[in-house]
Amino acid sequence: MSWITKTFSSSIGRKLIMAVTGLFLCSFLVVHLLINLQMLRHDGGASFNFWAEFMGTNPVIRFMEIVLMLGLLAHIYQGLALAVKNKKARGGQAYVVNHSEQNSQWASRNMALLGTLLLIFLIVHLMNFWIRSRFDAMGGLAEVRVPNLDHPVGDLYSVAAASFKIPWYVALYALSQIALGYHLWHGFRSGFQTLGLNHRKYTPAIYLTGYGFSVIVSALFAVIPLVMFFSEAYQPRPATGNTVEQSLTTEPALR
Amino acid sequence: MAGSNPNAKPMNLTLKVWRQRNRNTAGSIVDYQVKDISPDMSFLEMLDVLNEDLLRQGEEPVAFDHDCREGICGSCNLFINGRAHGPEAGTTTCQLHMRKFSDGDTITIEPWRSAAFPVNKDLSVDRSAFDRIIQAGGYISINTGGTPDANEIPIPKDIADRAFEAATCIACGACVASCKNSSAMLFVSAKVSQLALLPQGHVERKTRVENMVAQMDKEGFGACSNIGSCAAECPVGISLENIAIMNREYINAKATSNNLA
Ligand code: HEM
Ligand code: SF4
Numbered sequence: 001m002s003w004i005t006k007t008f009s010s011s012i013g014r015k016l017i018m019a020v021t022g023l024f025l026c027s028f029l030v031v032h033l034l035i036n037l038q039m040l041r042h043d044g045g046a047s048f049n050f051w052a053e054f055m056g057t058n059p060v061i062r063f064m065e066i067v068l069m070l071g072l073l074a075h076i077y078q079g080l081a082l083a084v085k086n087k088k089a090r091g092g093q094a095y096v097v098n099h100s101e102q103n104s105q106w107a108s109r110n111m112a113l114l115g116t117l118l119l120i121f122l123i124v125h126l127m128n129f130w131i132r133s134r135f136d137a138m139g140g141l142a143e144v145r146v147p148n149l150d151h152p153v154g155d156l157y158s159v160a161a162a163s164f165k166i167p168w169y170v171a172l173y174a175l176s177q178i179a180l181g182y183h184l185w186h187g188f189r190s191g192f193q194t195l196g197l198n199h200r201k202y203t204p205a206i207y208l209t210g211y212g213f214s215v216i217v218s219a220l221f222a223v224i225p226l227v228m229f230f231s232e233a234y235q236p237r238p239a240t241g242n243t244v245e246q247s248l249t250t251e252p253a254l255r
Numbered sequence: 256m257a258g259s260n261p262n263a264k265p266m267n268l269t270l271k272v273w274r275q276r277n278r279n280t281a282g283s284i285v286d287y288q289v290k291d292i293s294p295d296m297s298f299l300e301m302l303d304v305l306n307e308d309l310l311r312q313g314e315e316p317v318a319f320d321h322d323c324r325e326g327i328c329g330s331c332n333l334f335i336n337g338r339a340h341g342p343e344a345g346t347t348t349c350q351l352h353m354r355k356f357s358d359g360d361t362i363t364i365e366p367w368r369s370a371a372f373p374v375n376k377d378l379s380v381d382r383s384a385f386d387r388i389i390q391a392g393g394y395i396s397i398n399t400g401g402t403p404d405a406n407e408i409p410i411p412k413d414i415a416d417r418a419f420e421a422a423t424c425i426a427c428g429a430c431v432a433s434c435k436n437s438s439a440m441l442f443v444s445a446k447v448s449q450l451a452l453l454p455q456g457h458v459e460r461k462t463r464v465e466n467m468v469a470q471m472d473k474e475g476f477g478a479c480s481n482i483g484s485c486a487a488e489c490p491v492g493i494s495l496e497n498i499a500i501m502n503r504e505y506i507n508a509k510a511t512s513n514n515l516a
């Protein structure tokens with residue numbers, strides 16, 4: 001083994017992979033959330049579809065999407081592999097009595113469980129939105145016009161609005177955000193600690209930022225489907241049956 | 256004094272003790288009663304009473320490790336009622352007093368659990384994995400010869416204090432015992448940062464952290480996930496900051512050492 005593979009297969013090296021990919025995923029969540037919030041505008045999804053189109057076509061974003069997917073895979077693989085390795089290190093005999101709740105937080109001890117819940121959500125979520133829009137699978141997207149663009153764009157908004165009328169989907173989505181919140185409650189500060197970024201001047205602020213980040217991000221992600229479920233204002237665009245050419249000439253741009 | 260301490264009257268306790276003949280046999284919890292335990296006894300003295308009872312009855316006494324009985328050697332390692340060194344923060348088992356318990360209590364006593372700390376017998380475990388980690392790099396090189404002057408190497412007080420704090424680790428293993436991942440990183444990082452902070456440690460600075468972490472992994476300890484049980488249970492208060500320092504030392508060593516292997 002070369003020194004590089006040795007470094008990244010050591011316990012600290014594997015943790016560095018977790019921290020870098022985990023914090024990168026946190027930055028992605030911010031972008032994802034800002035775009036999701038566009039759905040709550042009362043514009044029939046025009047802003048949301050505009051940004052969805054941007055994310056799907058901008059070359060820099062398309063490149064970062066590949067980085068993101070590889071990072072996510074690395075995070076999942078390494079997280080689960082570490083959980084297995086750490087379980088083995090515990091040994092065969094468990095404590096008969098163990099009051100770990102008196103020395104640590106629940107979220108910190110259950111990152112693999114929380115991550116697995118996130119993984120289940122992500123599979124459903126990616127199939128519904130990402131696979132559909134990027135690979136034109138599962139019926140693909142209808143096309144629609146948005147202001148400021150002279151070409152029609154995929155109507156991802158209608159997929160979301162329709163999905164968020166399905167009770168089990170809304171429940172799964174909102175509950176998964178609780179898992180996300182707990183995962184980030186520990187994960188945010190933990191990532192900094194793993195990278196060695198611990199300093200008595202700044203660590204209290206990192207902890208506070210992490211707690212705020214986890215609560216705000218997960219709460220906002222959860223609120224979006226709930227609002228769209230309960231409000232009549234958010235409806236999928238009825239299928240017109242028009243071709244792209246017809247849509248361009250006959251349909252007015254949405255305001 | 257006796258009148259002022261509401262707990263001063265002797266206690267009767269039920270003990271649930273892990274008994275295991277040797278490494279290769281399975282163990283189990285066995286119940287014992289101990290009577291007339293003074294609240295002023297240490298936890299180990301209470302176990303001494305149990306063992307005298309057992310000897311009198313012709314039974315095998317419970318094996319447990321102890322040496323200094325004053326909180327400095329790190330051998331009195333018991334997992335008491337689900338906590339390393341018992342319920343009180345910042346103490347070793349020998350410094351835990353029976354006044355922390357009440358008459359009629361049931362106390363569960365188990366050995367440290369970790370794949371890297373096999374049980375020798377009953378409550379005694381083999382912590383030689385720690386010795387091998389220290390041998391891999393927890394030392395410094397110095398020139399022999401004439402006695403150097405005291406204070407020959409200037410070290411700022413705050414650095415000296417931080418190094419000293421890290422140096423107070425007594426290698427008890429409570430960090431490993433209480434960690435969900437059975438990680439030894441608090442222990443290893445205490446030594447790594449102690450020696451990284453001091454100029455005397457700089458000769459082996461990079462090889463030290465590389466070799467100690469490699470040995471730690473080889474012994475089968477888990478990877479830290481920053482849960483923090485270790486620092487909460489550490490009897491001498493080694494802080495998590497040391498783990499961050501070790502991670503920095505490790506990144507720096509791996510990126511810049513001349514070691515290609
Ligand atoms: C949006 C999704 C996710 C984000 C933002 C995220 C973020 C993070 C962060 C910041 C950490 C802390 C890293 C560290 O301690 O150094 C972490 C740890 C972890 N993540 Fe995630 N994560 C996500 C999804 C997942 C998924 C899908 C899984 C697994 C199936 C997972 C499993 C884990 C595990 C097991 C850890 C603890 C690793 C350890 O400390 O040893 N995560 N995550
Ligand atoms: S770091 Fe604390 S708990 Fe761990 S071995 Fe040292 S003294 Fe014991």
Ligand code: FES
Nearest residue numbers: 324328329331349
């Ligand atoms: S017997 Fe030495 S620390 Fe307790």
